[in-house]
């Protein structure tokens with residue numbers, strides 16, 4: 001009986017201490033260092049949240065960039081501001097880097113802007129115990145703070161020597177500057193130079209990370225029919241009209257293209273009649289037509305989400321085929337526009353996830369599973385996914401992103417900084 005009790009005690013003792021045994025001595029120092037920075041990191045978050053940086057508030061975005069730029073300079077990074085052309089009406093991006101020859105070359109991705117513009121009623125950081133309310137606090141100034149304090153701890157322990165790390169904080173993630181070929185040029189270039197990209201968009205709990213994101217793109221169908229008195233509809237000369245043709249196409253999309261996992265497409269606007277005026281800028285339009293006139297025009301604007309380039313192309317081909325099978329006396333065309341590429345769940349991304357899984361277990365937070373791509377939208381990491389292994393969702397935890405109820409959970413922030421610091425440390429060794 002006594003013996004049993006002893007072994008039980010011994011077993012409990014071992015369990016409690018496995019956490020620290022799995023971490024190296026240096027890693028335990030990193031953890032300690034970050035623990036000591038808890039209040040400072042929250043204060044830093046408060047400071048940057050209180051600077052409005054709606055995507056269209058160029059000065060504000062720039063100011064938040066300056067604060068981060070200076071903080072990165074203080075820990076030995078070279079920071080630079082990348083301007084965007086004036087007509088784009090976006091602030092630009094903050095990049096900061098150190099260059100060395102050891103370990104994996106890392107690209108750490110965040111963004112400076114938020115969806116809350118200067119006219120929003122939601123402007124300030126308010127702490128209520130362990131929860132902080134704030135515009136962009138979780139999406140994603142919190143994530144930027146995770147990057148900063150993880151690196152700060154590593155730098156102070158002299159662990160960044162010889163590491164190659166680039167931080168890219170874009171200034172227009174929530175409303176990307178167009179054309180993307182310009183606004184994402186520097187990010188893509190950094191992606192090509194990196195071995196691994198880590199995204200610090202908000203975390204979906206300790207036990208999930210994003211290794212696949214769907215891409216998004218647009219499509220537009222224009223259908224034409226013969227304008228005629230409706231008494232002649234269906235006859236040889238008049239045919240079906242533009243609205244029947246458009247209905248056929250959309251119904252066929254629904255019946256024949258729908259069904260693949262991760263593939264979705266959605267017609268967002270539909271106009272049909274004799275005359276149509278659709279304004280792309282405001283995404284609104286006007287239509288004139290009569291029930292006794294066969295419709296001359298119909299326009300649909302839609303979106304398409306996909307998990308791979310292959311899936312996107314297959315879907316587009318099927319759509320083109322359907323569009324080409326016109327009803328009598330009608331014509332139709334479909335055009336596609338690219339927006340966000342997909343981040344495919346590659347083997348490299350999975351390997352990265354298993355590294356995080358190990359870090360998380362070593363820290364006592366349990367394993368990490370891939371997050372369902374259907375539950376997340378596109379993000380900046382998608383632009384580099386074709387060139388480097390990547391993982392996203394390493395930022396802070398909270399609720400209500402993009403709403404005036406946005407929060408960040410301060411109780412978990414320090415642990416998330418520790419997790420990222422250990423992950424980065426293991427990657428750059």
Ligand SMILES: [Zn+2]
Nearest residue numbers: 139140173201
């Ligand atoms: Zn975001």
